[in-house]
Amino acid sequence: MMKSAEPVLSVEGLSLSYDTPHGELLALRDVSLTIGRGEIVGLVGESGSGKSSLMQAILQLMPGAARVTSGRILFEGQDLVALGPDGMAELLGDRISVVFQDPMTALNPVLTIARQMIDIQHRRKESRAAKRQRAIEMLRRVRIPDVESKIDRYPHEFSGGMRQRIAIAMALMAEPALLVADEPTTALDATLEIATINLLRELQQEIGCAILFITHHLGVVAELCDRIDIMYAGELVESGPVGPVFADPRHPYTQLLFACDPAQIVETTRHLPAIGGGLPDLIDLPEGCVFAPRCPRADDVCRMQRPADHSAASSDLVRCHYPQAPRLEILP
Protein backbone atom coordinates (compact mmCIF):
# COMPACT_ATOMS: atom_id res chain seq x y z
CA MET A 1 0.00 0.00 0.00
CA MET A 2 1.22 3.48 -0.86
CA LYS A 3 1.58 5.76 2.09
CA SER A 4 3.35 9.01 2.66
CA ALA A 5 3.65 11.33 5.63
CA GLU A 6 1.40 13.99 4.09
CA PRO A 7 -2.25 12.95 4.60
CA VAL A 8 -4.59 13.23 1.63
CA LEU A 9 -7.34 14.60 3.86
CA SER A 10 -7.02 16.27 7.21
CA VAL A 11 -10.06 17.49 9.13
CA GLU A 12 -8.93 19.88 11.84
CA GLY A 13 -11.17 20.89 14.74
CA LEU A 14 -14.32 20.92 12.63
CA SER A 15 -17.55 22.16 14.22
CA LEU A 16 -20.79 22.36 12.26
CA SER A 17 -24.23 23.59 13.33
CA TYR A 18 -27.70 23.56 11.83
CA ASP A 19 -30.03 26.48 12.33
CA THR A 20 -33.35 24.97 13.41
CA PRO A 21 -36.62 26.51 14.62
CA HIS A 22 -35.73 25.19 18.10
CA GLY A 23 -32.23 26.68 18.21
CA GLU A 24 -28.71 25.90 17.05
CA LEU A 25 -28.14 22.14 16.67
CA LEU A 26 -24.46 21.34 17.28
CA ALA A 27 -24.09 18.43 14.83
CA LEU A 28 -20.26 18.27 14.81
CA ARG A 29 -18.03 19.42 17.64
CA ASP A 30 -14.28 19.72 17.30
CA VAL A 31 -13.83 16.75 14.97
CA SER A 32 -10.26 16.04 13.81
CA LEU A 33 -9.25 13.12 11.62
CA THR A 34 -6.73 12.33 8.94
CA ILE A 35 -6.70 9.97 5.98
CA GLY A 36 -3.28 8.97 4.65
CA ARG A 37 -2.59 8.44 0.96
CA GLY A 38 -3.92 5.07 -0.14
CA GLU A 39 -5.44 4.42 3.27
CA ILE A 40 -8.94 2.95 3.81
CA VAL A 41 -10.66 4.57 6.77
CA GLY A 42 -13.95 3.25 8.19
CA LEU A 43 -16.25 5.86 9.75
CA VAL A 44 -18.86 4.32 12.04
CA GLY A 45 -21.48 5.61 14.41
CA GLU A 46 -25.15 5.14 15.12
CA SER A 47 -27.81 7.08 13.25
CA GLY A 48 -27.58 10.77 14.15
CA SER A 49 -23.92 10.63 15.18
CA GLY A 50 -22.93 13.07 12.42
CA LYS A 51 -21.44 10.85 9.70
CA SER A 52 -23.51 12.42 6.91
CA SER A 53 -22.86 15.93 8.23
CA LEU A 54 -19.12 15.25 8.14
CA MET A 55 -19.32 13.75 4.65
CA GLN A 56 -21.37 16.69 3.36
CA ALA A 57 -18.86 19.13 4.86
CA ILE A 58 -15.97 17.30 3.16
CA LEU A 59 -17.80 17.34 -0.18
CA GLN A 60 -19.12 20.88 0.42
CA LEU A 61 -22.62 19.58 -0.31
CA MET A 62 -24.16 20.95 2.88
CA PRO A 63 -27.84 21.87 3.16
CA GLY A 64 -28.66 25.59 3.53
CA ALA A 65 -29.25 25.33 7.28
CA ALA A 66 -25.70 24.04 7.89
CA ARG A 67 -22.84 26.28 8.96
CA VAL A 68 -19.22 25.41 9.65
CA THR A 69 -18.52 27.36 12.84
CA SER A 70 -14.85 26.45 13.19
CA GLY A 71 -12.09 24.28 11.76
CA ARG A 72 -10.58 23.39 8.42
CA ILE A 73 -10.75 20.49 5.98
CA LEU A 74 -7.44 20.24 4.17
CA PHE A 75 -7.41 18.19 0.99
CA GLU A 76 -3.98 18.04 -0.66
CA GLY A 77 -3.16 21.24 1.21
CA GLN A 78 -6.30 23.14 0.11
CA ASP A 79 -8.99 24.15 2.66
CA LEU A 80 -12.29 22.82 1.31
CA VAL A 81 -14.31 24.97 3.73
CA ALA A 82 -12.73 28.13 2.29
CA LEU A 83 -13.07 26.71 -1.23
CA GLY A 84 -16.87 26.34 -0.92
CA PRO A 85 -19.26 24.55 -3.27
CA ASP A 86 -18.21 26.44 -6.42
CA GLY A 87 -14.51 25.70 -6.01
CA MET A 88 -15.38 22.15 -5.05
CA ALA A 89 -17.06 21.55 -8.41
CA GLU A 90 -13.55 21.48 -9.92
CA LEU A 91 -12.41 18.74 -7.57
CA LEU A 92 -15.52 16.55 -7.47
CA GLY A 93 -15.40 13.68 -9.91
CA ASP A 94 -11.73 14.42 -10.48
CA ARG A 95 -9.53 14.42 -7.34
CA ILE A 96 -12.41 13.45 -5.02
CA SER A 97 -15.22 11.05 -5.96
CA VAL A 98 -18.29 9.69 -4.21
CA VAL A 99 -20.25 6.46 -4.21
CA PHE A 100 -23.62 6.51 -2.48
CA GLN A 101 -25.78 3.74 -1.03
CA ASP A 102 -28.20 4.11 -3.94
CA PRO A 103 -26.30 3.91 -7.26
CA MET A 104 -29.15 5.79 -8.97
CA THR A 105 -27.92 8.91 -7.15
CA ALA A 106 -25.00 8.84 -9.58
CA LEU A 107 -26.73 7.37 -12.63
CA ASN A 108 -29.09 9.22 -14.93
CA PRO A 109 -32.02 6.88 -15.77
CA VAL A 110 -32.63 8.36 -19.24
CA LEU A 111 -29.07 8.16 -20.58
CA THR A 112 -27.14 5.05 -21.63
CA ILE A 113 -24.17 3.95 -19.54
CA ALA A 114 -21.85 4.72 -22.49
CA ARG A 115 -23.13 8.29 -22.75
CA GLN A 116 -22.76 8.90 -19.01
CA MET A 117 -19.29 7.42 -18.83
CA ILE A 118 -18.15 9.46 -21.83
CA ASP A 119 -19.72 12.65 -20.40
CA ILE A 120 -17.87 12.37 -17.08
CA GLN A 121 -14.59 12.44 -18.97
CA HIS A 122 -15.33 15.99 -20.18
CA ARG A 123 -12.04 17.25 -18.76
CA ARG A 124 -10.02 15.00 -21.07
CA LYS A 125 -9.02 16.35 -24.46
CA GLU A 126 -9.56 13.09 -26.31
CA SER A 127 -11.80 11.68 -29.02
CA ARG A 128 -15.17 10.17 -28.16
CA ALA A 129 -13.88 6.80 -29.34
CA ALA A 130 -10.95 6.94 -26.91
CA LYS A 131 -13.28 7.90 -24.06
CA ARG A 132 -15.64 5.06 -24.96
CA GLN A 133 -12.72 2.65 -24.94
CA ARG A 134 -11.63 3.90 -21.51
CA ALA A 135 -15.21 3.39 -20.26
CA ILE A 136 -15.23 -0.16 -21.62
CA GLU A 137 -11.97 -0.92 -19.85
CA MET A 138 -13.21 0.50 -16.56
CA LEU A 139 -16.44 -1.54 -16.78
CA ARG A 140 -14.36 -4.65 -17.40
CA ARG A 141 -12.35 -3.87 -14.28
CA VAL A 142 -15.57 -3.86 -12.23
CA ARG A 143 -16.51 -7.18 -13.90
CA ILE A 144 -19.51 -6.15 -15.95
CA PRO A 145 -19.87 -9.16 -18.25
CA ASP A 146 -20.13 -8.74 -22.00
CA VAL A 147 -19.33 -5.02 -21.76
CA GLU A 148 -19.21 -4.13 -25.45
CA SER A 149 -22.85 -5.04 -25.95
CA LYS A 150 -24.08 -3.87 -22.54
CA ILE A 151 -22.49 -0.43 -22.49
CA ASP A 152 -25.24 1.02 -24.71
CA ARG A 153 -27.97 -0.04 -22.31
CA TYR A 154 -29.80 2.09 -19.73
CA PRO A 155 -29.31 1.82 -15.95
CA HIS A 156 -32.64 0.02 -15.36
CA GLU A 157 -31.45 -2.85 -17.57
CA PHE A 158 -28.88 -3.83 -14.92
CA SER A 159 -29.33 -5.53 -11.54
CA GLY A 160 -28.83 -3.56 -8.30
CA GLY A 161 -25.39 -5.10 -7.72
CA MET A 162 -24.27 -4.32 -11.28
CA ARG A 163 -25.59 -0.75 -11.04
CA GLN A 164 -23.48 -0.25 -7.91
CA ARG A 165 -20.43 -1.60 -9.74
CA ILE A 166 -21.12 0.79 -12.63
CA ALA A 167 -21.37 3.67 -10.12
CA ILE A 168 -18.02 2.57 -8.65
CA ALA A 169 -16.51 2.44 -12.15
CA MET A 170 -17.75 5.98 -12.82
CA ALA A 171 -16.41 7.25 -9.50
CA LEU A 172 -12.98 5.78 -10.17
CA MET A 173 -12.71 6.78 -13.87
CA ALA A 174 -10.65 9.85 -13.05
CA GLU A 175 -8.41 7.92 -10.63
CA PRO A 176 -9.21 10.23 -7.71
CA ALA A 177 -6.96 10.68 -4.68
CA LEU A 178 -9.95 10.19 -2.36
CA LEU A 179 -13.11 8.12 -2.74
CA VAL A 180 -15.89 8.85 -0.26
CA ALA A 181 -18.09 5.75 -0.03
CA ASP A 182 -21.37 6.32 1.83
CA GLU A 183 -22.71 2.90 2.84
CA PRO A 184 -22.18 1.58 -0.70
CA THR A 185 -22.96 -2.02 0.23
CA THR A 186 -25.81 -1.56 2.71
CA ALA A 187 -28.52 -2.16 0.11
CA LEU A 188 -26.84 -5.32 -1.23
CA ASP A 189 -27.31 -8.87 0.08
CA ALA A 190 -24.45 -10.41 2.06
CA THR A 191 -22.88 -12.28 -0.90
CA LEU A 192 -22.95 -9.25 -3.16
CA GLU A 193 -21.64 -7.14 -0.30
CA ILE A 194 -18.56 -9.34 0.05
CA ALA A 195 -17.99 -9.29 -3.73
CA THR A 196 -18.30 -5.50 -3.81
CA ILE A 197 -15.92 -5.07 -0.86
CA ASN A 198 -13.34 -7.33 -2.53
CA LEU A 199 -13.70 -5.37 -5.74
CA LEU A 200 -13.28 -2.03 -3.97
CA ARG A 201 -10.15 -3.27 -2.24
CA GLU A 202 -8.70 -4.53 -5.53
CA LEU A 203 -9.43 -1.26 -7.35
CA GLN A 204 -8.11 0.76 -4.44
CA GLN A 205 -4.82 -1.12 -4.63
CA GLU A 206 -4.56 -0.63 -8.39
CA ILE A 207 -5.45 3.06 -8.33
CA GLY A 208 -3.84 3.84 -4.97
CA CYS A 209 -6.68 6.13 -3.88
CA ALA A 210 -7.65 6.63 -0.26
CA ILE A 211 -11.19 5.65 0.79
CA LEU A 212 -13.41 7.12 3.48
CA PHE A 213 -15.86 4.28 4.01
CA ILE A 214 -19.00 5.24 5.94
CA THR A 215 -20.81 2.21 7.32
CA HIS A 216 -22.82 0.64 10.12
CA HIS A 217 -21.15 -2.68 9.44
CA LEU A 218 -18.27 -3.33 11.84
CA GLY A 219 -17.41 -6.56 10.00
CA VAL A 220 -16.72 -4.59 6.81
CA VAL A 221 -14.46 -2.23 8.76
CA ALA A 222 -12.55 -5.19 10.22
CA GLU A 223 -12.17 -6.78 6.77
CA LEU A 224 -11.54 -3.78 4.56
CA CYS A 225 -10.19 -0.84 6.53
CA ASP A 226 -6.77 0.21 7.80
CA ARG A 227 -8.19 2.60 10.38
CA ILE A 228 -11.46 3.09 12.23
CA ASP A 229 -13.03 6.38 13.33
CA ILE A 230 -15.93 6.10 15.75
CA MET A 231 -18.41 8.95 16.07
CA TYR A 232 -20.87 9.55 18.85
CA ALA A 233 -23.38 12.42 19.02
CA GLY A 234 -21.29 14.71 16.82
CA GLU A 235 -17.87 13.92 18.25
CA LEU A 236 -15.07 11.64 17.19
CA VAL A 237 -14.72 9.54 20.34
CA GLU A 238 -12.07 7.04 19.19
CA SER A 239 -9.70 6.72 16.25
CA GLY A 240 -6.86 4.36 15.44
CA PRO A 241 -5.57 1.41 13.40
CA VAL A 242 -8.19 -1.34 12.97
CA GLY A 243 -6.26 -4.27 14.53
CA PRO A 244 -5.27 -2.58 17.80
CA VAL A 245 -8.62 -0.77 18.24
CA PHE A 246 -10.63 -3.97 17.72
CA ALA A 247 -8.32 -5.81 20.12
CA ASP A 248 -8.27 -3.13 22.82
CA PRO A 249 -10.93 -0.43 22.39
CA ARG A 250 -10.36 2.37 24.88
CA HIS A 251 -13.58 4.43 24.79
CA PRO A 252 -16.50 2.92 26.74
CA TYR A 253 -18.78 3.51 23.72
CA THR A 254 -16.44 1.49 21.48
CA GLN A 255 -16.18 -1.19 24.15
CA LEU A 256 -19.97 -1.51 24.24
CA LEU A 257 -20.14 -1.67 20.42
CA PHE A 258 -17.52 -4.40 20.37
CA ALA A 259 -19.06 -6.25 23.31
CA CYS A 260 -20.42 -9.06 21.21
CA ASP A 261 -18.24 -11.92 20.07
CA PRO A 262 -15.52 -10.60 17.69
CA ALA A 263 -16.12 -13.43 15.22
CA GLN A 264 -19.75 -12.40 15.11
CA ILE A 265 -18.76 -8.80 14.47
CA VAL A 266 -16.72 -9.82 11.47
CA GLU A 267 -19.17 -12.27 9.95
CA THR A 268 -22.67 -11.26 10.76
CA THR A 269 -23.12 -7.80 12.27
CA ARG A 270 -24.55 -5.78 9.42
CA HIS A 271 -25.95 -3.19 11.82
CA LEU A 272 -24.27 -1.46 14.70
CA PRO A 273 -25.10 -3.33 17.90
CA ALA A 274 -27.78 -1.47 19.88
CA ILE A 275 -26.71 -0.19 23.26
CA GLY A 276 -29.01 1.07 26.00
CA GLY A 277 -30.27 4.66 26.03
CA GLY A 278 -30.51 7.31 23.33
CA LEU A 279 -28.45 10.13 21.85
CA PRO A 280 -28.47 13.41 23.79
CA ASP A 281 -30.33 16.45 22.50
CA LEU A 282 -27.79 18.25 20.29
CA ILE A 283 -29.62 21.56 20.83
CA ASP A 284 -29.32 21.24 24.60
CA LEU A 285 -26.18 19.21 25.29
CA PRO A 286 -25.28 17.81 28.71
CA GLU A 287 -22.57 19.76 30.52
CA GLY A 288 -19.84 17.10 30.74
CA CYS A 289 -18.91 14.21 28.47
CA VAL A 290 -21.48 13.69 25.74
CA PHE A 291 -21.51 9.94 26.42
CA ALA A 292 -21.85 10.24 30.22
CA PRO A 293 -25.65 9.73 30.29
CA ARG A 294 -25.18 6.26 28.72
CA CYS A 295 -21.77 5.35 30.13
CA PRO A 296 -21.63 2.61 32.80
CA ARG A 297 -18.42 4.14 34.13
CA ALA A 298 -19.45 7.81 34.32
CA ASP A 299 -18.66 9.64 37.56
CA ASP A 300 -19.05 13.25 38.65
CA VAL A 301 -16.00 14.36 36.65
CA CYS A 302 -17.59 12.89 33.50
CA ARG A 303 -20.89 14.57 34.23
CA MET A 304 -19.32 17.99 34.88
CA GLN A 305 -16.33 18.31 32.51
CA ARG A 306 -15.85 17.80 28.81
CA PRO A 307 -13.05 15.27 28.21
CA ALA A 308 -9.96 16.17 26.18
CA ASP A 309 -8.54 13.96 23.41
CA HIS A 310 -5.98 11.46 24.74
CA SER A 311 -3.87 8.86 23.02
CA ALA A 312 -3.47 5.26 24.19
CA ALA A 313 -1.36 2.29 23.14
CA SER A 314 -4.05 0.97 20.78
CA SER A 315 -5.78 4.21 19.74
CA ASP A 316 -4.44 7.53 18.50
CA LEU A 317 -7.42 9.40 19.91
CA VAL A 318 -9.77 8.65 22.78
CA ARG A 319 -12.12 11.41 23.93
CA CYS A 320 -12.63 10.10 27.46
CA HIS A 321 -11.45 11.16 30.92
CA TYR A 322 -10.26 7.60 31.61
CA PRO A 323 -8.59 6.22 28.46
CA GLN A 324 -6.44 3.83 30.52
CA ALA A 325 -9.27 2.39 32.66
CA PRO A 326 -9.71 -1.42 32.60
CA ARG A 327 -12.06 -2.62 29.88
CA LEU A 328 -15.73 -2.61 30.92
CA GLU A 329 -17.02 -5.92 32.22
CA ILE A 330 -20.05 -6.43 30.08
CA LEU A 331 -22.70 -8.80 31.36
CA PRO A 332 -24.01 -11.26 28.78
Ligand SMILES: Nc1ncnc2c1ncn2[C@@H]1O[C@H](COP(=O)(O)OP(=O)(O)OP(=O)(O)O)[C@@H](O)[C@H]1O
Ligand atom coordinates in the same frame (compact mmCIF):
# COMPACT_ATOMS: atom_id res chain seq x y z
N1 LIG B 1 -30.60 19.65 7.43
C1 LIG B 1 -30.61 19.48 8.75
N2 LIG B 1 -31.23 20.39 9.57
C2 LIG B 1 -31.24 20.24 10.91
N3 LIG B 1 -30.64 19.20 11.56
C3 LIG B 1 -30.02 18.28 10.82
C4 LIG B 1 -29.96 18.35 9.38
N4 LIG B 1 -29.27 17.28 8.93
C5 LIG B 1 -28.91 16.56 10.00
N5 LIG B 1 -29.35 17.16 11.15
C6 LIG B 1 -29.11 16.69 12.53
O1 LIG B 1 -27.71 16.58 12.72
C7 LIG B 1 -27.41 15.44 13.52
C8 LIG B 1 -26.44 14.53 12.78
O2 LIG B 1 -27.11 13.97 11.66
P1 LIG B 1 -26.36 13.14 10.50
O3 LIG B 1 -27.37 12.90 9.43
O4 LIG B 1 -25.10 13.83 10.15
O5 LIG B 1 -26.04 11.77 11.27
P2 LIG B 1 -25.65 10.34 10.65
O6 LIG B 1 -24.70 9.73 11.61
O7 LIG B 1 -25.20 10.53 9.27
O8 LIG B 1 -27.00 9.55 10.66
P3 LIG B 1 -27.53 8.46 9.58
O9 LIG B 1 -26.66 7.24 9.75
O10 LIG B 1 -28.94 8.24 10.00
O11 LIG B 1 -27.41 9.10 8.23
C9 LIG B 1 -28.75 14.79 13.85
O12 LIG B 1 -29.17 15.24 15.13
C10 LIG B 1 -29.67 15.30 12.77
O13 LIG B 1 -31.01 15.39 13.24
